Amino acid sequence: MDDLTIARALHVIAIVHWIGGVSLVTLVLLPGIMRSVPAADRLRLFEMIEGRFAFQARISTVIAGATGFYMTHQLNAWDRFSDPAFWWMHAMVAVWAVFTFVLFLAEPLFLHRWFRARAHLSPDETFTLVLKMHRILLALSLLTVGASVLGAHGAI
Secondary structure, eight states, X not given: XXXXXXXXXXXXXXXXXXXXXXXXXXXXXXXXXXXXXXXXXXXXXXXXXXXXXXXXXXXXXXXXXXXXXXXXXXXXXXXXXXXXXXXXXXXXXHHHHHHHHIIIIIIIIIIHHHHHHHHHHOHHHHHHHHHHHHHHHHHHHHHHHHHHHHHHTTOO
């Protein structure tokens, strides 16, 4: 087993953990909280559960980014970024960049405070907005994962 195989395995594990967690938050946690938890208790419960995942997602995105960079370097595949046929590589980097920005910059610098303040004023509208944003990110992520698997195997 060579280092490229190990990097690919770590990359896939990181993506499964990260996007799988986004799926759980989007499809299970947020709808469940919105449906079953009184508005006054939603924020506390969501922050308790999602906060644990955010830490894990930071680790997964770092691993995904590092292994993606490593594989691109080892395969000398940088030229793929100038070829429109490899649009799925751009999509991988874009999805990774959005999540990395949110997890490492936006959330700690302003998004967390904004969310808390808004959720105290109007919890229903805030959780609805957060769910919509999660749905968009999840859809883009799953499209990217599917396209990347197909692209890496020469199907697109």
